[in-house]
Amino acid sequence: MEYNFREIEEKWQKYWADNQTFKAENKSDKPKFYVLDMFPYPSGAGLHVGHPLGYIASDIYARYKRHKGFNVLHPQGYDSFGLPAEQYAIQTGQHPAVTTEANIKTYRKQLDKIGFSFDWSREVRTSDPNYYKWTQWIFIQLFESYYCKDADQARDISELINVFEAEGNGRINAVCDDEVEIFTAEDWKSYSEEEQQNILLKYRLTFLSETEVNWCPQLGTVLANDEIVNGVSERGGHLVVRKKMMQWSMRITAYAQRLLDGLDKIDWPQPLKDSQTYWIGRSEGAMVSFNIDGFENKIDVFTTRPDTIYGVSFMTLAPEHELVSKITTAAQKEAVETYVKATAKRSELERMADVKTISGVFTGAYALHPFTGKKIPIWIGDYVLAGYGTGAVMAVPCGDERDYAFAKHFGLEIPNIFEGVDISEEACSTKEGVKIANSDFLNGLTYKKAMKTIIHEIEKRGFGFGKINYRLRDAVFSRQRYWGEPFPVYYKNGLPQMIDKQYLPIVLPEVEKYLPTEDGKPPLGNATIWSWDTSKNKVVSNDLVDNITVFPLELNTMPGWAGSSQYFNRYMDSQNDEEMFSKEAINYWQDVDLYIGGSEHATGHLLYSRFWQKFMFDKGFVPTDEYAKKLINQGMITGTSAFVYRVEGENKFVSKGLKEDYKVQQIHSDVSFVNTSDELDVEAFKNWREEYKDAEFILEDGKYIVGREVEKMSKSKYNVVNPDNICEEYGADSLRLFEMFLGPLEQSKPWKTSGISGVYSFLKKLWKLYVVNGEFSVSDATPTKDEFKTLHKTIKKVEEDIANFSFNTSVSTFMIAVNELTALKCNKREILEPLAIIIEPYAPHIAEELWSKLGYSTSVSTADFPIFDSKYLVESSKVYPVSFNGKMRFTIELSLDLSKDEIEAAVIAHEKTQEQLQGRIPKKVIVVPGKIVNIVG
């Protein structure tokens, strides 16, 4: 009767699958509880030990909630569109659908081996047409909506059209593009269909606009910031430039305030809320227009300090600003153009991070100060970002550190507008308690009053208005990729048209090559059957395009976050073909009670999904406008990454010790090519990727030594450890316990497989409690006081731990309990039965096996959780630590019935106290009954 985990785990995994033990019903008398994991991207590398960390935690929670009488929804699926599959397709020619399917199979096998209590009947895959049908459907809903500021919600675009027809847009208070012009009902009716559609696009919640991207001409593709290292592409080391492209965007900015306000309603980690708050970046200030000397154009700036407007001594435009080329004088043309080109090579991140180098160029043009009429020079500088605000700042060097540094560097004027403040060394950016001076009607006013006065004045004089600005930008929703959701969109005279929802899904077309086309179109430009026939309502060959009934389809695809923005709702009724989910399902499950996932999604998925949820709420599809009540961020598991050093511009790699002699880029190598002495298996590395096949290696002492760094464990960093071998060698229960035992769920922690033997021997010890002389056997005798005490303190601690998501300490508690019960030689049913139940959420296989051996024919997962009874933990005495000046010197056991004075008397009388005092008289004796005694003196 040995603990045979292989046999046990296989048996119970099969039992759960055969009996659909964890299938959740959409109806129940029990209260509902929805436990959600962030679903994985099924990479070719398979699951690594970092993935299951959160899944194990949520599984423990889900299993515990079942014991506590809840109807638990605990689904799982795959975020199966994404770049790596496409990259692989480009390299090997294999269809991403094929590799994705294979990867999913691997993932499923790996997940099954860990014994999760998922309801697999609800599985979703974002790349499945039956799933992305609903992603496309939401896109259409967004297209057919605008944001009404009066109602503060999304409304049907037809309402807007009705108003346009009746009275034009003069009184419309809606979120829209900046440059919408005012028109009357008559104007509207006189517009052509095309003009009308163009206007509507400026209001729709998803719309086409020109946006900046990282363009890599050599690769013919747009790159993620992540794919760019030191300004060149990670793959191949090619040049990357900023380029404007016509793309779909989502008007998430319409929801900025509600996304901010909603954070107060949800129990999410404060750091995560902080990063969303910062991301949304609300600031109050004013829009001010500056005329340009000798031009019709104006420069609009947003400023949070309009009260300092008299301190403006120059203006800075983002180098990408549209007016730059227009206003630059002939004398400055060359310098400006060189600077603009240089800026295009720098990423936004670099530009933001680099505050030390001050750079900029004078355009030669001057703006006119709106109040004084003074000529102020217009500069360009890369510290101004095109995408933020208006891409222009009014520089007030005396009140802003960056403007101050810029002015000092270029010798520009720094007028002081603060009363009695010395600005000879640094700018004064404090708002409170500083009075404004040299500012005409603002003189003597403090910040708050000055703000009110100036905004009023700006509005009165008509060159601006008070405004709340958000850092949040509209989200770019187009990707020039193959492996993503196709848009349900075709183009008629260049205008986007939605395909009616009854014809969804629009299925991703087949292509010969997954690369962009030769003329720079996205990969879908390679598809030959990718046009929309409006009479037959189906996708047809491109040869049939006549722009009368057959039109070209959209060539971009949707981004990675599209599919994950509503999947949590789809799980509620994932097999529904008629609707995204039925009313009954959504009304029963409502929202997610516990969501576990990584904090790296803070401003991506977790913000976009809140936005879509609010939109769905506005449209009446869902009952709540926040979809997850509580969220826990599991910390990452870190791995030790390996790096190789590529000589810039060459396919040559130098060993770590020699890298100082070359100009190199640091590139990840897969850790599996590296041995324990950091030596690279050069052949394995060469075979890894086509581009490395002919690479040269410069060795030291005949070896290639890699660099090592601790980073998060991630497929993109090639430093993953696979859980399969662990399951094979120690079993899933050991893996589950070990992952939890590593440390606090929410903190990051390094992975080291060697520690697993501890939890493994714990399971063997647990098993032995139920075995006498090699046979399974428990006694029906009444447990002793000590045995009950062990059981009940374990129940108490484990329940507290689960409530606090402190799963690591539960594992210790189990170990202590088993150690104690082993020492007590406890074999009593009355103790061992509840013990099996409380361990079940953590180690379900062994618990099931013990439970069935105890004589039960139903799954232990359905058993009620044992009830804690405090009577077993009542103590009559306490071992008091006695401290002298805060240092513990000895302990003394005293009855808990003693009063403070009695305790003090007993301690003072103790011989060791006299020893410690050596004749001194204590100044003070602190007695905290039940806790400590501290003697001062």
Place this chain on the structure above:
RNA sequence: GCCUCGAUGGCGGAAUUGGUAGACGCGCUGGAUUCAAAAUCCAGUUCUGGCAACGGAGUGUGGGUUCGAUUCCCACUCGAGGUACCA
């Protein structure tokens, strides 16, 4: 740069409201069992002085509050994550 998190023995970590620092586990040392090994069991294991009894120091660094600080406050150092197309 900015935002966020973290730092405790050789290692992962524990200490629930400010009250015995190092629970539990890994590793290591010694022992039992064994022909031997694995497995298992027993004892020890923060550093330091000492044969020992018993001392001294100690939770990244420097200050502060307190009878008492890993815990609270201030100023730093180092590491990690995010920073808008990795998912």
